[in-house]
Amino acid sequence: MSLDVDVSAAFTAEGADRFEVSADLSVADGETLVVLGPSGSGKSLLLETVAGFHDHEGRVALADRDLTDAPPEERGLGFVFQDYALFPHMTVRQNVAFGERYHETRDPDDLLAEFGVADLADRYPPTLSGGEAQRVALARALAVRPDAFLLDEPLSALDVPTRQTLREVLADVLADETAMYVTHNRTTARAIADRVAVIRDGEIVQTGTPEAVFERPESSFVARFTGANCLELDAGTLAVPGGGGGLRFGDADGATHLAVRPEHVELDPASPDFTAPVERVLREDGRCRLALDVAGQRLDAYAAAPPESGAVGVALPRDRVALLSE
Structure with missing residues (x-):
């Protein structure tokens, strides 16, 4: 089912300033839309508004069904929280089956088996690792047979190997499902998104395919935030x-x-545009990131090994350069 969002909402935490978010977004049937932005940009507030946790102006619709005034439990949305939000006094099986009080649910043991954690059914959440808890949280979201998924940075608290494994699990889970996923992690965004919407200070500033957003940013903010x-x-x-x-x-x-x-960025090509001093070499997963000094500005580039000298030739492929006016 498609999900259409045209909302504006405001939220004031105790002792904090008022924060507002507005968005006009659509998620096609079977599409994963990743809302990508820095901490404090309004990602979670937007997702919680779609879920029905906050009052708002505008409209939320799932296919032809208007959800604007529906309470969260009647929206048909599966929500996966950043901190898992498992009930500590319930067993894993009871957590996964929790939605049966509102909906017809899938068998919890079958879902736990699908996620490879069937042996945890009688354990309690405080005894689980982060990766185990996240698999249980995903199973609970699936149990209610949601029409669409809302996921709030579900991998952010995990170590890198566990995050990589669960990223693959999520890609399989969300295949052909309608989903809105918020994150600050650009690697995750590129891995699972069909489309990306970049958010800044509560406003969507660019939307497009991962290739369009990452390769053709429309502003200096989007360029920097996506790693260019x-x-x-x-x-x-x-x-x-x-x-x-x-x-x-x-x-x-x-x-x-x-x-x-x-x-x-091409290093030591046959016809370089210029030669730049190497300011720093950082080793990253089998390759080196070089920080180059371009007339006082930093330019990062990748190399298979550290350079043999303190300067390298540089070429900037014209078809890979984006010129920005802001």
């Missing part, structure tokens, strides 16, 4: 080491920034 280099231009020109009039990229009039992802 974002270099300032002067009258459309990039100042480079050695001067020479700088580097210009076609019709750059009006452009204030240049964005290029580290993986697209």
